[in-house]
Amino acid sequence: MRRIVVLVLLIGVVAAACGGSAGGIEVTDVWGRPSPSAATNAAFYMNITNGGDAPDQLVGASSPACSVTELHEMYMKDGGVMGMRPVQGGAVEIAPGATVEFKPGGLHVMCIGITEELKPGTTVPLTLTFEQAGDLQLEVEIRAN
């Protein structure tokens, strides 16, 4: 019983920090915007650091708040035209020692078909799947604009 309490507490601490780590992969600053009314999609952002000495890859993501989740990147052409597309090869390489930033105008976890309103001040669960480090349970902090 005591062990379960400790485990629950531990999970709580990790969730409160809105980040997590496994197998040398550390994810911090996981956030998203409140969903505007009538919006069907959302984007989640974070920093992923590979503290280990072997390369790893982010290969997928899932969240109960999204019908479908994809890994996307924005691209900008010369004159300010921007668009987004699924990342090439369906995976994001995280080199040892490197931090990959998911941020507006760059990479994002695309949440297609939001199943619930994303309210400022709340969190939604997100699972990131790494090729080596496996699944990482995170909480996305919905930050007021």
Place this chain on the structure above:
Amino acid sequence: MKRLPIILAVTTALLAGVWFGARALRPYSFHGTIIQSPEPAPDFTLQSASGPVSPSDFRGKVTVLFFGYTFCPDVCPTTLADLAGAMRILGDEADEVQVVFVSVDPDRDTPERLAEYVGSFDPRFVGVTGNEDEVAAVAAVYGIFYEKHEGTPASGYLIDHTASAMVIDREGRLKLVLPFGIGPQDIAADLHELLK
């Protein structure tokens, strides 16, 4: 030699005066690109949930035009949130600013849907669209390039579009092009300068 401290003090004061004077003379430098258009910005009429809207309706205010679509989860909410942030920074002055969001996705974005969408960033924002030809004409004359491309089965089609915002001054002239991602502080500073 008794007068040396006085001379020093006066010299310092003079230099400070010149420095501040030069600073005051120096023009404000905008974060966006200035367009010195001698003629009014092209006018158009598109539909909002509460009726037709034209940029010329907002003569006397500073108008910000931004093109996008509600399906877009990254560039559009980022820019609208930055514009809403700029409105908050401007305080009372923000009542003299009108943000107009033009949807380049008339198939999915109805005027009602747009009103709900932009309203959740700032209730003063207006969302407009029209039929495909009308939207194409408006985007073309504002130099906004957009095109559909296929996404995944889940996302459906996506639209690449120019992500800069256009600012029209009180006299109805296109004055400024704001690039994507310059942030609420800089947007507010530029708008404040145009409101003077």
Place this chain on the structure above:
Amino acid sequence: MSRKLLIPSVVVLGALLAGLAYFIIAQPVQVLPRIRLAPAFSFVDQSGTRLTSEDLRGSFTLYDFSYTSCPPPCGHLDDTMRTVQDRLGEVDLGDISVRLVTISVDPQHDTPDRLADYARRVGADPDVWTFVTSTDPKLLKTIVGSGFGAYYEPKDDGTIALDPKFVLVDGAGTIRGEYRYLLEPPDPDRILRHLGVLADEVRNAQGANAVAYEAAHLFLCYAP
């Protein structure tokens, strides 16, 4: 105040004012105005390939508006475009490319094949000078008329009344020069000189010089 101080302060202030006056009168830095935003478009060129406004970002582009069956006054337009094309080597452009684009205002008749034929006839270098038209005549009218400010109107005799005009667009998609020649013949020297002025600004408007260039825009120090 002692005279010892008066003199240096007058000198400093005088130097400041003289500097400002020099800037406004002598115009050490000249620019081309940022007139309007060039319109966005997606056209079809003489080889049937798509040419969009985005493809031309980063290059300077000189546009004119014509059609292949245009009677003589259009010859002036073609001559000017070819002169600019042939004399580009005289302008110090650095690594900036210059493109010439002739937009046909007769989309019904000017198919890509016909445009290709015409391009050969007027001596167009396909790497520099492109001929385009649109599949959407209504949008074409908006782009050329409202966007480039060049008006045209089909006449009863089957010809098209057009505005003999050239438009110069910079790499950021801003219109920097408009040249309308209603009575006098076009002046390719001026266009070539303006290309040089634009290239100078791209090269030099960095760091502290950027302030001088913005001041030149502010004080309307426009190149003649």
